[in-house]
Amino acid sequence: MSDLFISEEAATAEEVAAVDAVIPEADSVLIIESERLVRGGQARRNERRHLLLPALHALQHEIGWISPGGSNHIAYRLQVPPAEVFGVASFYELFRTDDPGHTQSVTHICVDPACRIAGATALAEATEAAGGKVHASPCLGQCERAPAVFIQGRGEPDAVPADTEHPSAPIHQDPDDLQLLTRIGRYDPTSLDDYRGIGGYAMLAKAIEMGPDAVIAAVTDSGLSGRGGAAFPTGIKWRGVADQTGRPKHVIANCDESEPGTFKDRILMEHDPFAVVEALTIAGLTTGAENGWLYIRGEYPLATERINGAIDAARAAGLLGDDVAGSGKRFDIDVRRGAGAYICGEETALFASIEGYRGEPRNKPPFPTTHGLFSEPTAINNPETLINVLPILEHGADAYRGKGTDRSPGTKLYCLSGNVAQPGLYEFAFGTTLGEALADAGGVTGNLHAILMGGAAGSFVGPDAMDLPLTLEDTREAGTTLGSGVIMVFNDTVDMTDVVVRITEFFRNESCGQCVPCRVGTVRQHEVMVELSEKGTLAAERSQLIDDMALAMGDASICGLGHTASGAVQSAINLGLIGGSS
Amino acid sequence: MTAPASTNGGAPQPSETAVTISVDGSDVSVPEGGTILDACKAAGIDTPTICYADNLTPVNVCRVCVVEVEGNRTLVPSCSRPAEEGMVVSTDSDRVRHSRKMVLEFLGSDVDLSEADEITQWGEHYGADPSRYVTEADSSIAARAPQEVKVQDNLYIRDYDKCVLCYKCVEACGDDAQHTFAIAVAGRGSDATISTEFDVTLPDSACVYCGNCVAVCPTNALQFKSEFDLRAAGDWRPEDQTVTTTICSYCGVGCNLELHVQDNEIVKCTSPDDHSVTMGNLCIKGRFGYQYVNSRK
Numbered sequence: 001m002s003d004l005f006i007s008e009e010a011a012t013a014e015e016v017a018a019v020d021a022v023i024p025e026a027d028s029v030l031i032i033e034s035e036r037l038v039r040g041g042q043a044r045r046n047e048r049r050h051l052l053l054p055a056l057h058a059l060q061h062e063i064g065w066i067s068p069g070g071s072n073h074i075a076y077r078l079q080v081p082p083a084e085v086f087g088v089a090s091f092y093e094l095f096r097t098d099d100p101g102h103t104q105s106v107t108h109i110c111v112d113p114a115c116r117i118a119g120a121t122a123l124a125e126a127t128e129a130a131g132g133k134v135h136a137s138p139c140l141g142q143c144e145r146a147p148a149v150f151i152q153g154r155g156e157p158d159a160v161p162a163d164t165e166h167p168s169a170p171i172h173q174d175p176d177d178l179q180l181l182t183r184i185g186r187y188d189p190t191s192l193d194d195y196r197g198i199g200g201y202a203m204l205a206k207a208i209e210m211g212p213d214a215v216i217a218a219v220t221d222s223g224l225s226g227r228g229g230a231a232f233p234t235g236i237k238w239r240g241v242a243d244q245t246g247r248p249k250h251v252i253a254n255c256d257e258s259e260p261g262t263f264k265d266r267i268l269m270e271h272d273p274f275a276v277v278e279a280l281t282i283a284g285l286t287t288g289a290e291n292g293w294l295y296i297r298g299e300y301p302l303a304t305e306r307i308n309g310a311i312d313a314a315r316a317a318g319l320l321g322d323d324v325a326g327s328g329k330r331f332d333i334d335v336r337r338g339a340g341a342y343i344c345g346e347e348t349a350l351f352a353s354i355e356g357y358r359g360e361p362r363n364k365p366p367f368p369t370t371h372g373l374f375s376e377p378t379a380i381n382n383p384e385t386l387i388n389v390l391p392i393l394e395h396g397a398d399a400y401r402g403k404g405t406d407r408s409p410g411t412k413l414y415c416l417s418g419n420v421a422q423p424g425l426y427e428f429a430f431g432t433t434l435g436e437a438l439a440d441a442g443g444v445t446g447n448l449h450a451i452l453m454g455g456a457a458g459s460f461v462g463p464d465a466m467d468l469p470l471t472l473e474d475t476r477e478a479g480t481t482l483g484s485g486v487i488m489v490f491n492d493t494v495d496m497t498d499v500v501v502r503i504t505e506f507f508r509n510e511s512c513g514q515c516v517p518c519r520v521g522t523v524r525q526h527e528v529m530v531e532l533s534e535k536g537t538l539a540a541e542r543s544q545l546i547d548d549m550a551l552a553m554g555d556a557s558i559c560g561l562g563h564t565a566s567g568a569v570q571s572a573i574n575l576g577l578i579g580g581s582s
Numbered sequence: 583m584t585a586p587a588s589t590n591g592g593a594p595q596p597s598e599t600a601v602t603i604s605v606d607g608s609d610v611s612v613p614e615g616g617t618i619l620d621a622c623k624a625a626g627i628d629t630p631t632i633c634y635a636d637n638l639t640p641v642n643v644c645r646v647c648v649v650e651v652e653g654n655r656t657l658v659p660s661c662s663r664p665a666e667e668g669m670v671v672s673t674d675s676d677r678v679r680h681s682r683k684m685v686l687e688f689l690g691s692d693v694d695l696s697e698a699d700e701i702t703q704w705g706e707h708y709g710a711d712p713s714r715y716v717t718e719a720d721s722s723i724a725a726r727a728p729q730e731v732k733v734q735d736n737l738y739i740r741d742y743d744k745c746v747l748c749y750k751c752v753e754a755c756g757d758d759a760q761h762t763f764a765i766a767v768a769g770r771g772s773d774a775t776i777s778t779e780f781d782v783t784l785p786d787s788a789c790v791y792c793g794n795c796v797a798v799c800p801t802n803a804l805q806f807k808s809e810f811d812l813r814a815a816g817d818w819r820p821e822d823q824t825v826t827t828t829i830c831s832y833c834g835v836g837c838n839l840e841l842h843v844q845d846n847e848i849v850k851c852t853s854p855d856d857h858s859v860t861m862g863n864l865c866i867k868g869r870f871g872y873q874y875v876n877s878r879k
């Protein structure tokens with residue numbers, strides 16, 4: 001029927017059922033009216049391809065892998081070439097393309113630094129010894145309750161055991177600083193009425209009343225910059241999309257959160273989901289985008305459930321849909337689950353992932369504001385960035401600027417983990433010093449040795465950095481970064497070489513593989529670190545090599561992953577944390 | 583497709599649709615939409631490229647063509663970045679030379695470039711030293727098992743130890759020429775490879791044996807079986823080969839064929855990239871249908 005070559009390997013009944021639950025017959029690309037009349041074509045194929053990722057999820061969940069028969073059925077339904085279905089499936093950590101040979105759920109155990117130093121290796125061994133199927137995972141975004149576990153369900157839903165064991169979010173806060181975490185714990189995150197009871201959705205009403213230009217002016221005047229890592233001014237981004245006309249537009253909440261050490265977006269989605277949905281709705285109405293997307297990393301089942309619940313409730317209450325809150329404007333939100341790929345948090349990779357392609361970033365320019373999702377104008381923001389808009393609208397830009405510093409207005413969320421007394425999510429006004437932040441978390445356990453700032457893509461600082469004010473400008477000047485707000489603490493009992501080896505392994509595993517400097521550079525960098533861990537010292541020519549590789553990865557890679565892949569290593573060497581005596 | 587570019591040795595004559603940029607201190611004009619690479623060509627500056635081809639959409643993944651553009655934090659790929667009025671480009675700065683050298687070193691340390699002469703020559707040009715990396719002797723982490731050459735039919739072979747992952751074959755098989763989509767990039771990171779679905783053999787895949795992927799491969803990872811066999815026998819002698827241009831006789835399209843002949847036998851068949859009909863592409867008949875000529879048995 002189709003001109004696509006698909007092998008004879010047929011899907012089983014359960015594979016067909018799993019895929020068809022996501023792509024009903026009516027959604028199939030080919031519409032077979034009669035033997036002679038088949039409709040389909042390139043346009044319809046492009047339009048439907050975004051169902052590829054959800055279909056792969058369904059198949060993986062049902063039978064534990066992406067089988068040739070099941071893959072063929074997806075290929076046929078969506079008219080995507082089987083080689084491309086395979087190319088996409090094999091890109092993601094949560095999809096297997098070989099038969100697992102068992103029918104058990106798989107226990108993903110985090111092996112990244114916060115969990116490593118909290119006994120992840122022993123937990124993995126014990127789980128395996130007890131007959132569990134263990135998969136070593138990069139940071140699972142639960143660093144505050146290390147060692148972290150995620151169960152990839154088979155015959156049962158995906159689950160995070162800690163979600164039920166510790167249902168409340170461990171948040172520690174100075175009430176004076178709070179404007180982002182104020183709602184957490186104050187309402188039932190499954191109840192829209194409850195959310196409204198504490199003032200929820202008042203800012204959507206206000207935004208509608210103010211109109212897009214006034215909202216953008218307030219956001220611009222507030223000095224709000226992106227919290228996803230790159231600190232781009234949000235007002236400029238929104239203006240850029242608002243000014244685009246004549247094409248469908250999108251706003252996206254980038255909830256892929258996979259930077260090692262980061263768990264703030266998970267807590268926001270789990271405990272304040274309505275605020276994320278409300279803020280994304282404001283972004284949509286303000287930029288004139290009718291399509292909202294929320295891309296949540298695949299290892300966050302509770303966040304996904306809560307966000308889905310919030311969207312459904314909002315839609316039922318007319319806060320999403322054809323006439324949002326009586327504004328006369330249309331806006332709705334689709335949720336997409338990632339499938340285990342740090343790189344899909346990079347904005348252009350995220351677009352490709354939603355579109356049903358491999359999560360490979362592309363060169364910028366062109367920028368997302370003109371060529372984003374489906375090559376259409378797109379404003380993509382981190383959820384923390386988005387919820388900042390609520391206090392900005394509520395109190396005005398001036399009041400917002402009352403906190404923080406001139407160049408870093410407002411407050412910031414920090415994910416404290418590792419050797420601190422009370423790991424968790426904190427909110428501090430910009431300008432709080434690193435030492436104050438640590439003190440708020442109950443101080444360091446043991447003797448402070450090093451702190452990883454901004455995650456694997458960030459850099460280490462030493463105990464002498466306690467007076468460093470946590471602002472964009474001061475951290476930049478000090479040669480480090482706030483990044484996504486990671487503050488991961490290591491005391492002097494931690495084997496720092498082991499930590500740095502793992503960070504280099506992380507980049508090796510998470511590189512999309514597209515460009516040479518990063519694909520090969522991350523491997524070579526990891527090899528040098530492993531050699532160092534075996535030999536104990538770094539020869540002069542190896543130090544030179546590390547520097548040479550860092551320069552090329554930083555200069556010639558396509559995206560931020562390659563650009564930042566050597567920062568932690570270099571800072572560790574400079575601080576004398578690794579490489580023998582300093 | 584490369585737009586024709588013009589050099590204006592110091593006397594730019596900007597037309598409505600031309601942009602003028604500075605390349606290594608000289609002004610160069612290219613038609614609007616032209617790339618920095620076009621400008622470099624126009625200025626007579628030789629630029630290494632691996633993943634770029636005139637007849638394929640730029641994927642800008644190899645990064646060997648990077649240049650420095652004033653005002654850009656990182657280097658930019660010249661093969662895909664459109665020239666913009668007033669750009670100031672350096673093609674031979676320390677940063678540019680360093681990154682090009684490292685890309686070539688990385689590839690040399692990772693891939694069998696023994697039949698990729700152009701790439702190794704550029705490596706020598708930039709002083710690439712692929713031997714300075716961690717080897718198996720230094721650490722077991724550096725051990726790499728060679729892959730088996732995929733010989734699955736009589737028409738062409740795939741030796742992915744020679745693959746630099748330039749995406750050219752995927753493009754040629756897909757949107758840019760053949761629209762067969764038999765192969766794609768699979769896996770991620772350093773495990774990424776070119777593969778059919780579930781690595782099935784080519785005869786079991788969608789492949790129609792047009793050989794267009796072979797024609798664009800810059801490293802001989804994809805190789806006509808005829809060449810592969812002669813090389814195995816130690817009898818591949820490009821210097822003794824003659825190339826005869828003719829028109830394919832199978833159908834009326836009029837594809838240009840270049841028959842590469844060694845010892846009176848056709849050893850491979852290509853088509854010129856710049857030929858208006860084929861853009862370098864052929865079908866199975868034109869590409870491999872010569873075999874009857876050779877068979878006198």
Ligand SMILES: Cc1cc2nc3c(=O)[nH]c(=O)nc-3n(C[C@H](O)[C@H](O)[C@H](O)COP(=O)(O)O)c2cc1C
Nearest residue numbers: 226227228254256257345346347381382385560561
């Ligand atoms: C490798 C990589 C991973 C990223 N992961 C995330 C992420 O998980 N969440 C996020 O918001 N931004 C992430 N970013 C940054 C995004 O590309 C983008 O800048 C951000 O979503 C924009 O939102 P903002 O302006 O609100 O920060 C990542 C960037 C890179 C290079």
Ligand code: SF4
Nearest residue numbers: 512514515518559562
């Ligand atoms: S820098 Fe790394 S992750 Fe980014 S595109 Fe290149 S290979 Fe992919």
Ligand code: SF4
Nearest residue numbers: 755789790792793795
């Ligand atoms: S021979 Fe043609 S059809 Fe086969 S893989 Fe190569 S380009 Fe695709």
Ligand code: SF4
Nearest residue numbers: 745746748749751799
């Ligand atoms: S097989 Fe050849 S053309 Fe294909 S990606 Fe590898 S090197 Fe490039």
Ligand code: FES
Nearest residue numbers: 110115140142143
């Ligand atoms: S969950 Fe283990 S380091 Fe983040």
Ligand code: FES
Nearest residue numbers: 642644645647661
């Ligand atoms: S030739 Fe430009 S990036 Fe490969």
